[in-house]
Amino acid sequence: xxxxxxxxxxxxxxxxxxxxxxxxxxxxxxxxxxxxxxxxxxxxxxxxxxxxxxxxxxxxxxxxxxxxxxxxxxxxxxxxxxxxxxxxxxxxxxxxxxxxxxxxxxxxxxxxxxxxxxxxxxxxxxxxxxxxxxxxxxxxxxxxxxxxxxxxxxxxxxxxxxxxxxxxxxxxxxxxxxxxxxxxxxxxxxxxxxxxxxxxxxxxxxxxxxxxxxxxxxxxxxxxxxxxxxxxxxxxxxxxxxxxxxxxxxxxxxxxxxxxxxxxxxxxxxxxxxxxxxxxxxxxxxxxxxxxxxxxxxxxxxxx
Ligand code: ASP
Ligand code: MG
Numbered sequence: 001x002x003x004x005x006x007x008x009x010x011x012x013x014x015x016x017x018x019x020x021x022x023x024x025x026x027x028x029x030x031x032x033x034x035x036x037x038x039x040x041x042x043x044x045x046x047x048x049x050x051x052x053x054x055x056x057x058x059x060x061x062x063x064x065x066x067x068x069x070x071x072x073x074x075x076x077x078x079x080x081x082x083x084x085x086x087x088x089x090x091x092x093x094x095x096x097x098x099x100x101x102x103x104x105x106x107x108x109x110x111x112x113x114x115x116x117x118x119x120x121x122x123x124x125x126x127x128x129x130x131x132x133x134x135x136x137x138x139x140x141x142x143x144x145x146x147x148x149x150x151x152x153x154x155x156x157x158x159x160x161x162x163x164x165x166x167x168x169x170x171x172x173x174x175x176x177x178x179x180x181x182x183x184x185x186x187x188x189x190x191x192x193x194x195x196x197x198x199x200x201x202x203x204x205x206x207x208x209x210x211x212x213x214x215x216x217x218x219x220x221x222x223x224x225x226x227x228x229x230x231x232x233x234x235x236x237x238x239x240x241x242x243x244x245x246x247x248x249x250x251x252x253x254x255x256x257x258x259x260x261x262x263x264x265x266x267x268x269x270x271x272x273x274x275x276x277x278x279x280x281x282x283x284x285x286x287x288x289x290x291x292x293x294x295x296x297x298x299x300x301x302x303x304x
Contacts, residue, residue, distance in 0.1 A: 010149070011290075013146040014150070014285070016143060016146050017283055018291055020139050021135055021139055021275065021279050023138075024134060024135040025112055025131070028134045028135065029114065032084065034086045034114065036085075036086055037086070039087045039089040040074050041068055042066065043065065043073075044066070044256055045256050045257060046066040046070065046072075047071075047072045047073075048201070048247075048249055048253075049069055049070075049093070050198065050200050053069065053093045056094055068090065069093050071089045071111075072200075072202055072272075073256075075114070075115035075268070076202075076265050076268055077260055077265065079268045080117070080266050083117040084114070084115075084117070086114035087113050088111075090108065094298075095107050096299075100297050103280075104226065106295055109275070109276050109288075112273045112275055113270070113271075114271060114272075115268050116268060116270060117268050119232070119268055119270065120214075121192070121215065121230075121269055124230055124231075125163075125216055128228060128271060128273075129160060129161055132157070132218075135278070136282065137156050139154070140154055140156065150284065151284070154282060155186075155187075157188055157221075161187055162187065163216075164192070166194045178225055181219060182219045182221065182224060183222070185219070188218055188219060189219050190217070190219075191218075191219065192215070192216045193209075193214075194212075194213045194215050194217075195212065196246070199231075201234065201244050201249070203231040203234070204232040204239075214232040214269075215232070216230060217229050220281045222281075224280065224281045225277075226277070228271045228274070230271025233270070236261065
């Protein structure tokens with residue numbers, strides 16, 4: 001698979017770091033009282049996403065089943081049983097072939113998706129910061145030899161991380177602020193308060209500021225771009241219905257979610273953090289594909 005010993009050793013170092021990232025993430029969340037759920041791979045409905053991603057659907061038992069694009073709706077349902085949950089969730093997002101060039105996209109990736117019943121955005125931002133500091137510190141400690149071999153000097157950021165509103169970020173860094181801002185900062189930064197028309201319908205609209213969402217993204221420094229997305233959720237059936245309609249989506253597609261909401265979904269907040277992007281950042285790699293042994297790169301075929 002690898003032509004030289006050097007390539008093999010480099011890959012082994014990256015995979016060791018990746019494994020340590022997963023251990024550290026589990027350890028942190030277990031200590032915070034989270035319950036790990038096994039992932040949902042196929043379901044009658046999944047995350048609609050905001051950008052054009054081809055649908056991946058299989059037919060079985062007379063029904064159509066989506067391959068999971070994110071476990072968002074299952075997370076919302078799950079917190080009615082356990083107050084804090086997480087899952088290492090494989091996601092399939094058939095992205096356009098030229099997204100291969102971003103360095104940040106795989107069409108099969110694993111998202112650490114978590115959700116907290118009655119959580120607020122601020123609590124989840126605090127959790128996200130402590131999560132990242134824990135994982136980076138642990139990996140530095142356990143994998144110093146691998147990081148040295150990869151030539152990576154990994155900084156552990158100080159909390160709290162700075163935050164920009166979406167509008168501030170756009171005003172100061174332009175339309176493609178995700179890349180520019182991420183290149184300029186030396187510590188992870190939050191983007192908060194996305195306008196309603198740029199995000200998915202499940203991010204909760206601030207009741208006090210119509211049109212503004214109670215959500216957030218975290219960007220890595222050094223140009224590595226988006227780390228996580230999350231927010232508070234719409235959970236009342238009339239609100240969910242209104243938001244689906246506002247985006248021009250088909251209500252029938254989300255009947256399962258609406259039925260659950262009619263029975264009563266708890267208020268919640270959560271986020272999803274891409275594992276391969278985290279490992280890419282930790283190792284300081286040009287492309288996220290390097291973090292996987294069998295990467296699924298947009299537009300590329302594979303022998304195995
Ligand atoms: N799972 C969502 C996503 O994939 C993130 C979230 O929890 O809001 O974007
Ligand atoms: Mg996102």
